[in-house]
Amino acid sequence: MTADLSAKTIVVATHNEGKRKEFAELMAPFGFSARSAGEYGLPEPEETGTTFEENAFIKAEAAAKATGLPALSDDSGLCIDALDGEPGVYTADWATQSDGKRDFGKAMQRAEDAMQAKGATAPAQRKGRFVSVLCLAFPDGTAEYYRGEVEGTLVWPPKGERGFGYDPVFLPDGHARTFGEMESQEKHGLKADGSEPLSHRARAFQKFGKARLGL
Numbered sequence: 001m002t003a004d005l006s007a008k009t010i011v012v013a014t015h016n017e018g019k020r021k022e023f024a025e026l027m028a029p030f031g032f033s034a035r036s037a038g039e040y041g042l043p044e045p046e047e048t049g050t051t052f053e054e055n056a057f058i059k060a061e062a063a064a065k066a067t068g069l070p071a072l073s074d075d076s077g078l079c080i081d082a083l084d085g086e087p088g089v090y091t092a093d094w095a096t097q098s099d100g101k102r103d104f105g106k107a108m109q110r111a112e113d114a115m116q117a118k119g120a121t122a123p124a125q126r127k128g129r130f131v132s133v134l135c136l137a138f139p140d141g142t143a144e145y146y147r148g149e150v151e152g153t154l155v156w157p158p159k160g161e162r163g164f165g166y167d168p169v170f171l172p173d174g175h176a177r178t179f180g181e182m183e184s185q186e187k188h189g190l191k192a193d194g195s196e197p198l199s200h201r202a203r204a205f206q207k208f209g210k211a212r213l214g215l
């Protein structure tokens with residue numbers, strides 16, 4: 001297969017239901033059939049990279065090779081300035097328990113405790129960003145990357161029941177509500193006027209859409 005998307009089928013190389021839902025909503029207007037790696041029964045590859053790009057490539061390449069289809073992955077995380085960028089690529093690991101299940105209540109508490117230990121109590125000392133790197137990989141081994149970031153402040157206690165992961169403690173700059181309090185369209189919907197969307201993943205997806213989907 002050549003490195004194009006003319007077949008209008010793409011594997012969403014994720015096992016995270018929250019991401020799968022966001023990608024399905026983002027891709028629907030472009031007429032793409034988007035099935036996730038989980039739906040293809042693919043195993044979750046080990047993310048051994050030390051950068052978002054390396055891990056995004058591991059996931060997309062594995063899915064493209066296994067299915068013979070173009071695959072789009074997302075490697076993302078929360079980088080907190082007071083913690084020298086942690087948890088960063090280890091954002092999911094901070095939530096992973098000894099039984100392999102994820103507990104984001106505990107992960108948010110761990111981030112909070114780490115900030116408290118650094119004396120980061122004032123909002124200005126609690127800045128951070130969500131980062132998303134998308135990798136589009138083809139069965140022929142070629143790959144390309146799209147990065148999106150959103151700046152914000154870490155708040156405590158968590159607020160809101162929507163979204164996933166650390167959304168309830170992330171207050172994006174210029175907004176009065178956390179990601180956890182926002183409707184999905186407000187968090188990651190593309191804007192009709194083409195202006196920049198809000199979430200890190202939507203910002204990366206907008207770049208992917210401009211390069212590949214005729215956005």
Ligand SMILES: O=c1[nH]c(=O)c2ncn([C@@H]3O[C@H](COP(=O)(O)OP(=O)(O)OP(=O)(O)O)[C@@H](O)[C@H]3O)c2[nH]1
Nearest residue numbers: 013014015016074075076077091092164165166167
């Ligand atoms: O509150 C959040 N709002 C978001 O918008 C968001 N995007 C990513 N994350 C968290 O960052 C880690 C990524 O790890 P990650 O890229 O390895 O993904 P994952 O392991 O969940 O799925 P997969 O795509 O690898 O299969 C995971 O802990 C996610 O919960 C977010 N948290």
Ligand SMILES: [Mg+2]
Nearest residue numbers: 015016047092
């Ligand atoms: Mg992962």
